[in-house]
Amino acid sequence: MMTTEPLLSDGIKMSHGDIWRPEFSTITFDTDGSEVTLGYSDDGGEQKLVVSGDKVVSEVYISDVIGAELKEGMEITIYNYPKVEPRCGRSDPTSAVPRPRRAAHVRLMARSDNPFLPLLVDCIRTLATGTAATRKFLVVVNPCSGKRKALMQCDQEVRPLFAQSNIDFDLLVTTHAGHATERMKEDGGDLSEYDGVIAVGGDGLLYEMMQGVQARGDCNDLLRRMTFGIIPAGSGNGLAASIVHSAGEVDSILANTFVICKNGSKPSDLSLYETAAGNKYLSFLSCSWGIVADVDLESEVLRVLGPLRFDVYAVWRMLSLKRYSGTFSYHPAELDSAPQPPLLDMPVPSDWLSISGEFLCFWTTQTTHAAQKMYTSPGSSMNDGLFHIMILTAECSRLQLLQSFLAFENGGHVKHKHVKIIKCKAYRLEPESDNSHVDLDGEEIEYGAFQASVQQSAMKLYY
Numbered sequence: 143m144m145t146t147e148p149l150l151s152d153g154i155k156m157s158h159g160d161i162w163r164p165e166f167s168t169i170t171f172d173t174d175g176s177e178v179t180l181g182y183s184d185d186g187g188e189q190k191l192v193v194s195g196d197k198v199v200s201e202v203y204i205s206d207v208i209g210a211e212l213k214e215g216m217e218i219t220i221y222n223y224p225k226v227e228p229r230c231g232r233s234d235p236t237s238a239v240p241r242p243r244r245a246a247h248v249r250l251m252a253r254s255d256n257p258f259l260p261l262l263v264d265c266i267r268t269l270a271t272g273t274a275a276t277r278k279f280l281v282v283v284n285p286c287s288g289k290r291k292a293l294m295q296c297d298q299e300v301r302p303l304f305a306q307s308n309i310d311f312d313l314l315v316t317t318h319a320g321h322a323t324e325r326m327k328e329d330g331g332d333l334s335e336y337d338g339v340i341a342v343g344g345d346g347l348l349y350e351m352m353q354g355v356q357a358r359g360d361c362n363d364l365l366r367r368m369t370f371g372i373i374p375a376g377s378g379n380g381l382a383a384s385i386v387h388s389a390g391e392v393d394s395i396l397a398n399t400f401v402i403c404k405n406g407s408k409p410s411d412l413s414l415y416e417t418a419a420g421n422k423y424l425s426f427l428s429c430s431w432g433i434v435a436d437v438d439l440e441s442e443v444l445r446v447l448g449p450l451r452f453d454v455y456a457v458w459r460m461l462s463l464k465r466y467s468g469t470f471s472y473h474p475a476e477l478d479s480a481p482q483p484p485l486l487d488m489p490v491p492s493d494w495l496s497i498s499g500e501f502l503c504f505w506t507t508q509t510t511h512a513a514q515k516m517y518t519s520p521g522s523s524m525n526d527g528l529f530h531i532m533i534l535t536a537e538c539s540r541l542q543l544l545q546s547f548l549a550f551e552n553g554g555h556v557k558h559k560h561v562k563i564i565k566c567k568a569y570r571l572e573p574e575s576d577n578s579h580v581d582l583d584g585e586e587i588e589y590g591a592f593q594a595s596v597q598q599s600a601m602k603l604y605y
């Protein structure tokens with residue numbers, strides 16, 4: 143029977159289980175002076191490597207491994223990042239609380255030279271990441287993100303894991319705002335050699351990259367071919383938080399880097415924004431107008447505080463509360479009609495719904511988290527094809543507003559009766575007062591009417 147599965151160099155099938163060769167059990171290793179062998183098991187559906195001697199010495203779960211390496215022809219290192227067990231008692235396997243990972247690499251010294259050693263390393267790499275080949279990335283770092291530590295974090299926390307996972311990369315350190323957009327445009331340099339493009343910074347950096355992609359003639363082809371990743375070195379880090387939430391990991395640079403190393407690529411939604419000024423933008427995260435936009439953009443002056451800048455400024459804006467008037471119209475998620483909005487100067491279709499009046503907060507997200515510790519859309523997933531829009535109208539009191547803000551961290555605000563959550567595939571916002579900002583993925587765009595439509599599963603993300 144013909145197989146379409148990719149093959150390793152000497153004809154070993156890459157499908158899990160079939161890849162492990164009986165010859166590997168003839169290799170004997172040394173750990174702490176005793177003789178052990180390395181076996182493979184997928185009993186119970188959980189793939190693991192079993193280091194065994196007279197008795198079972200240890201087990202390494204493939205789901206925790208990002209790569210393997212052969213040094214000096216004899217020493218194999220398995221790069222293993224298991225989740226930390228709780229301090230007291232055994233872990234509860236039914237617990238939904240994610241646990242952080244830590245390095246617990248396994249080193250095995252072969253007792254004698256063996257021709258199967260390089261093949262064994264390729265096999266572990268393939269089991270762990272789906273490929274034994276070197277992957278090539280473009281890594282874009284914004285040295286001004288967050289507390290300005292992105293470059294150091296990339297060097298100290300990302301680079302070692304990429305090396306362990308057989309990932310080679312070209313580094314672009316941005317020198318100015320807009321640099322990442324320039325690089326992603328067609329005339330910004332070739333991208334064909336890369337398997338993935340990784341942003342090390344905040345959401346604003348990936349947003350800049352997406353605007354470069356949007357400007358390309360081959361935008362859709364590139365989005366279909368390329369997988370994007372993000373390492374949280376910014377202030378908000380909403381996409382990175384949504385990715386680790388979906389993957390059951392704990393917010394950290396290690397977790398996002400681990401997810402990228404594992405090479406799981408999944409479809410994720412984008413949205414296309416059009417403004418009255420005639421500009422188009424690609425967005426992957428959120429759009430806000432009203433108090434949230436003001437807090438995000440005006441707190442820029444407090445950047446030195448890191449993520450704390452949002453809390454400090456939110457308290458100030460609640461004390462000096464503003465109301466924002468405008469009209470919000472949307473294509474409800476349950477409608478069968480096409481969610482494509484008409485031209486911005488045309489009225490919205492008659493089956494769209496509208497809310498006009500004074501608002502405090504208008505905040506739409508396409509991901510679960512708008513920022514770390516801001517679980518704004520608990521009902522959302524990365525590719526549900528929906529905007530999840532949170533509205534607080536001017537009838538909401540200061541206290542109710544404060545209660546909602548305090549509940550963002552655990553998503554409790556969705557149960558507050560003064561918070562309206564609307565799901566839709568397309569919407570239009572027409573601000574009437576000119577006392578706010580329009581904030582798209584954490585970046586300011588021109589103020590005025592705009593509309594948006596979801597582009598379901600339009601990009602691929604590592605998670």
Ligand SMILES: Nc1ncnc2c1ncn2[C@@H]1O[C@H](COP(=O)(O)OP(=O)(O)OP(=O)(O)O)[C@@H](O)[C@H]1O
Nearest residue numbers: 287288316317318343344345346347376377378379
């Ligand atoms: N070298 C640079 N110098 C100055 N600004 C830059 C440079 N590179 C990128 N930028 C700008 O920095 C801004 C913020 O970037 P980024 O999103 O990475 O960090 P952040 O704002 O701290 O995080 P978040 O967006 O998650 O809140 C973006 O608007 C981008 O245009």
